[in-house]
Amino acid sequence: MTRRILLLVVAPIVALAAVAVTWMMATDRTYAGRVLPGVRIEGALVSGLGASQLAARIQALAGPALARPVTLKAVAHEVTLTASALGVTPDVARTSAAALAVGRTGSLLDRLRDRAVMLRIPTDVRIVYQYDAVVARDAIARFVSLLVVEPQDAAVTVTRGRLTVVSPSQDGVVVDIPLSTVRLIAALVHWQPEVRLAFELRRPAFITEMADQMAEPVAQFTTTFAYNPDRVHNIRLAASALRGLLLPPGALLSYNQVVGPRLPERGYRKAPVLINNELVPGDGGGVCQVSSTLFNAALLADMAVESRTNHSRPVPYLAAGRDATVEYGSIDLRLRNTTGRPLFLWTEVSSRSLTVSIFGAPQPGREVAIIVTDQIVIPAPSHTVVKRDAEIPAGESKIEPARSGLRSRTVRVVRQEGRVVRQEVVAANYYQPTPRTIKMGTGEPPRKASNRNSMP
Known part of the structure; x- marks a missing residue:
């Protein structure tokens, strides 16, 4: 029983x-190699689909997601692209494998249970997406290329002795592309509609606010000269290289580097230059007056003097101890902006004078004076020197008188509200004494003009 x-x-x-x-x-x-009944992908039934049909179905179902707009933002700029354009694609292989595996994993009882449930409640499979970091990075790089990435200094000019802003400064934008790519991928994974790129603003060295505070020159110096067309041309050319030069705090000004070689191919002409105590024709004659004028303006602007050399003898346009000779490749005038604020150089040349102006933030109550002290006159040699000179016609001679030499020191005195706050030696000067010199001509005598076909 x-x-x-x-x-x-x-x-x-x-x-x-x-x-x-x-x-x-x-x-x-029945469903070998095909999706079992009761399986959906993103809510759409895919039962009975084989591998190729399933792949096509996944691509179609992913379309709306791939078309989703994603906005990249940086500063005030933005661009909107689709997820597809940013490197998002459906992972067809993994999604297909997940759909085909539904009801086919686990023990016999697990599979029976799953398939029984699927008859009543379909199982939904989500599409798996993959993200191409290279495509995302390239999209960011293209967007960044449209931005103004380099900081722009304020453009200024000088009108009637006052510095005015022509165009305002503009901050630069530097985008961290690797970090921005990571941010973008994270946003895509979570289907966020926008992502802010990683960037930093870089301020230019010369911003509009600085320029607005520099309307008046803090130092200005003028030298004069006799009119000589070639020499004036050289002065204009050298001065133009300095005009508009911005010196941020700590910047070094090398005269030779800024002005460059004084060569005919760069526009320089022959004019008198002082070489070994003698005035002789040379390329770029007159550029030393520019360097000397700059030297004095820089002293008054309280710039530091790192390298300066006086001429072999005093020059007619400045007191002894206030000049600065230069020779490209060997003798330079180097000045450093140690004022802690930006300085702006401007030059003006007329037919008879050169002015160097230095603009900067005003310092009320500050006065700078330049004095030459401890002058020691060195007697001229008593002997006479005879030289041959091919520039003088044969049979003629030229006598240059003996010249005394000089030693001295150039001192800068800085006062604040009338009280001396700093006194420093900025240059030691030595002008070599020269003996009486007789130059004997060895050159060709001047040719007499022919009277043939002469006009009355």
């Missing part, structure tokens, strides 16, 4: 299990 009851209980269970197994095996055969 008990045995019969057991059979009556077990038999239906075994039969039911057999039916279930048979059904599962039948569906395995």
Whole structure:
């Protein structure tokens, strides 16, 4: 009796299990290589689809997501691109594998249970996306190329002795592309509609606010000269290289570097230059007056003097101890802006004078004076020197008188509200004494003009 009851209980269970197994095996055969019934991808039924059909279906279902707009922002600039354009693509292989695996994993009982549930409640599979960092980075780089990335100094000019702003300064934008790419990928993963790129603003060295505070020159110096067309031309050329030069705090001004070689191919002409105590024709004659005028303006602007050399003898346009000679490649005038504020240089040349103006933030109550002290006159040699000179016609001579030499020191005195706050030696000067010199001509005598076809 008990045995019969057991059979009556077990038999239906075994039969039911057999039916279930048979059904599962039948569906395995029917849906081999295809998605089982009751499977959806992003809410759309994909039951019975094979690999190629499933791949096409995944691509179609991913379309709306790939078309989602994503806005890149940096400073006041922005650009909107689609997720697809930013490197987002559906991972067809992984998504297909996930859909095909539904109801096919786990133990026999797990699979039976899952398939039974799927008949009543379909299982939804989400599309897996992949993100191409190279495409994202390139999209950011293209966007960044549209930005103004270099800081722009304020453009200024000088009108009637006052500095005025022509165009305002503009901050530069530097985008951290690697970090921005990481941010963008994270935003894409979470389907965020916008992402702010990682950037920093870089202020220019010369901002509009600084220029507005520099309307008046803090130092100005003028020298004069006799009119000589070639020499004036050289002065204009050298002075133009200095005009508009901005010196940020700590900047070094090298005269030779700014002005460059004084060569004919760069526009310089021959004019008198002082070489070895003698005035001789040379390329760029007159540029030393520019360097000397700059030297004095820089002293008054309280700039530091790192290198300066006086001429071999005093020059006519400045007191001894106030000049600064230069020779490209060997003798330079180097000045450093140690004022802690930007300085702006401006030059003006007329037919008879040169002015160097230095603009900077005003310092009320500050006065700078330049004095030459400790002057020691060195007597001229008593002997006479005879030289041959091919520039003088044969049979003629030229006598240059003896010249005394001089030693001195150039001192800068800085006062604040009338009180001396600093006194410093900025230059030591030595002008070599020269003996009486007789130059004997060895050159060709001047040709006499022919009277042939002469006009009365």
